[in-house]
Amino acid sequence: MLLSIIKNIVNQGTPMKQHIQKDEKSRQDPTKQEKTKSTNDKKPESKSIEKFELDVPPVPEAPKKKDKLTANSPGLSTDLLEKIKKLKSKDNKVVLVNCERCAGVIPVPIPKKIVLKSKLPVVPVSFIHKNPMGKDQHCITVHLDHDFDIRRQRISDVVISLD
Numbered sequence: 230m231l232l233s234i235i236k237n238i239v240n241q242g243t244p245m246k247q248h249i250q251k252d253e254k255s256r257q258d259p260t261k262q263e264k265t266k267s268t269n270d271k272k273p274e275s276k277s278i279e280k281f282e283l284d285v286p287p288v289p290e291a292p293k294k295k296d297k298l299t300a301n302s303p304g305l306s307t308d309l310l311e312k313i314k315k316l317k318s319k320d321n322k323v324v325l326v327n328c329e330r331c332a333g334v335i336p337v338p339i340p341k342k343i344v345l346k347s348k349l350p351v352v353p354v355s356f357i358h359k360n361p362m363g364k365d366q367h368c369i370t371v372h373l374d375h376d377f378d379i380r381r382q383r384i385s386d387v388v389i390s391l392d
Contacts, residue, residue: 305334312336322377330367330384331360337371344373351380357387 316338317323328335337356344352355370366387372380 309334309336324377324379326369326371326382328369344375344377
């Protein structure tokens, strides 16, 4: 009996054959399928994950300062150059920072191991100093990348515990 059912399906299976043939034609030439659609009958196509693009750009890296202060920068005083030479060593890197509160350039000694061994891409380091008159103690926090370039800086007041 099963054999007779299979023979009937094979002999009379024209609807199935037509369906397969239509499916094969649409796969072979997708442009013909698009041309036969009328402009009024357009339905919104569901996009698969592969075809769907968010058009979101990647997050850019924070820009580095172009006008970086170095010991070779023009306009630095001889006193400042002497301080840089005193602070510089094989374990310390001297970074020049513009202090907005003092209105001057401050040499900040940074221990190399703090920055180089950090897992953070941008390492915060704080430096407490006073203005040239010896008053107004404040703190500069510089955020350094692993090239010792300053990415950003903040100034804050310092409060010292009396205990």
